[in-house]
Amino acid sequence: MRVALCQINNTVGDLPGNSALILNFARRAAAAGADLAVFPELALNGYPPRDLVEKPSFLHHSLQALRQIVDASRDLTCGLVVGYVGQAPEGSIRHATNSAALIENGRIVATQTKMLLPTYDVFDEWRYFQAAERQDVCAFRGARIALTICEDAWNDKQFWERRKYRKDPVESLVQQGADFVISINGSPYDTTKRALRRQMFSAMARRYGLTHIYCNMVGGNDQLVFDGSSFVMGPSGDILASARSFAEDLVLFDTTSGQSPVSPSGHSVTVPPPSTIPDPTPGQSSVSLRGHSVTVPPGVPTTPPEETSAVYDALVLGTRDYIRKCGFHRALIGLSGGIDSTLVACVAVDAIGRENVAGIAMPGPFSSDHSISDARSLAENLDIRFDIVPITGAYSSVLSGLENIFAGATLGVTEENIQARLRGLTLMALSNKWGSLVLTTGNKSEIAVGYCTLYGDMCGGLAVISDVPKTMVYDLCHEVNRRHGPVIPENVFTKPPSAELRPDQKDSDSLPEYPILDRILKAYVEELKTPAQIAEEQQLPLPLVRDIANKVDRNEYKRQQAAPGLKVTTKAFGIGRRFPIAQRFSE
Secondary structure (H helix, E strand, O other): OEEEEEEOOOOOOOHHHHHHHHHHHHHHHHHOOOOEEEOOOOOOOOOOOHHHHHOHHHHHHHHHHHHHHHHHHHHOOOEEEEEEEEEOOOOOOOOEEEEEEEEEOOEEEEEEEOOOOOOOOOOOHHHOEOOOOOOOOEEEOOEEEEEEEHHHHOOOOOOOOOOOOOOOHHHHHHHOOOOEEEEEEOOEOOOOHHHHHHHHHHHHHHHHOOOEEEEEOEEEEOOEEEEEOOEEEOOOOOEEEEOOEOOOEEEEEEOOOOEOOOOOOOOOOOOOOOOOOOOOOOOOOOOEEOOEEOOOOOOOOOOOHHHHHHHHHHHHHHHHHHHHHOOOOOEEEEOOOOHHHHHHHHHHHHHHOHHHEEEEEOOOOOOOHHHHHHHHHHHHHHOOEEEEOOOHHHHHHHHHHHOOOOOOOOOOHHHHHHHHHHHHHHHHHHHHHHOOEEEEOOOHHHHHHOOOOOOOOOOOOEEOOOOOOHHHHHHHHHHHHHHHOOOOOHHHHHOOOOOOOOOOOOHHHOOOOHHHHHHHHHHHHHOOOOHHHHHHHHOOOHHHHHHHHHHHHHOHHHHOOOOOEOOOOOOOOOOOOOOOOOOOOOO
């Protein structure tokens, strides 16, 4: 049987658009000789649909759209596996299901409903869906298919040290006599996920001696970026076919010959997808600070070499889709001449084109000359619009207006924040005037400890690098120059990071050096270790670690008011991390 892995980029809730995309790929698959076109989890509805599932009208329109796809299948020579939001059986606790329909020649020949509903990290499926009580193999054109939906295949007791569920749907379906396994997925990207998937499916393929076909969605949906990276794993645990990462793709595989793709003449068939995002290639992997190599202490969260380029592609795809799917066309960035705004500008240009990106420099009373010159050089190298809007006059006016109320108080953080908020006001005014989406430029290290200003540098619609630690920011900027030539000026790498809100200010005045800060944050935020554990394992002073942990805990109120950010690490500040704001637990 020739199976087509249809790796599509859908939009949550766009039932007409998603239906058209599914049928377009199905026709391409049929034209290439496929017997079965396989689409990702909830391909019809988009993933995750979240509380849209609570709307009866959403479920109604979902089933209508599925019926239209079934009707259109009469004109296709191949069958389809389509993920959709279905109707739960009468008397169920929840009214919807996460299901897949096996469609052929104008009818649904089989359905499968997801059995294992994840509730960890970014997932909350038990809130919405009724779990399947049983699953059966699907018969199609002489083959018996074990059809699973994402989490159903993520509970192999021989792979995981501690399973999350008592049931193992893959094992049950294989025992029913399946010829091969198809797993449709909505699996979001992080720096560990691509390798983990392949390791897990390789182990299952070897265990059962069966081919495993893994089809994942691609694209950005709010805070999540889906990388695609679909593949076929042979019975020996080897990759027999694979799709691109961070791009739509269509890959053919013949389950009989074990070749992919195959033409009648025996030559490879190319089925190019409509995409402009290149396949990721291994990037440079060196932790650098201020442009210089540093000795990396144990535990520093360096980006794996093969993932540096992938993280950049994830940011580009997530930014492009967030802007496009929210109905915007242009982006606006406050360019400070620093490394963070530099990276965001580069991502924006690769995401939506230089003609749609504008950079605004907003010098204040403590801005250095190089903040303007470096920002200007970057804008010229990227060929984007660049404007300068000084805030010194507005800052003086605000201080003058507050002079009587502030009488007797010393200058401090209040006056620093006024500058940041004037910049936020400026950017939002231009956003309103131009219809552009403001991209915030704070990185994960700063947001973690509250080194950011509410209604100031946190103003905007998307926090592009809010899940990128500062040390990774430097790696990604080197990746930009590797791809595009020296568009980022060398001074951006070498100068000390500074908010420039007081004379001679440096980030290191308030924070540890970033390699140290990032390793503490990774252990505390992503691995949930205690300050005592971190201090002992990392050989760091306990008061320092406790101070950072307290900063993380105290600034939850800021993060919950921040713009949504793109998840690229194992634990981002966003929908997958749910800590209370008003609480008094400390370590």
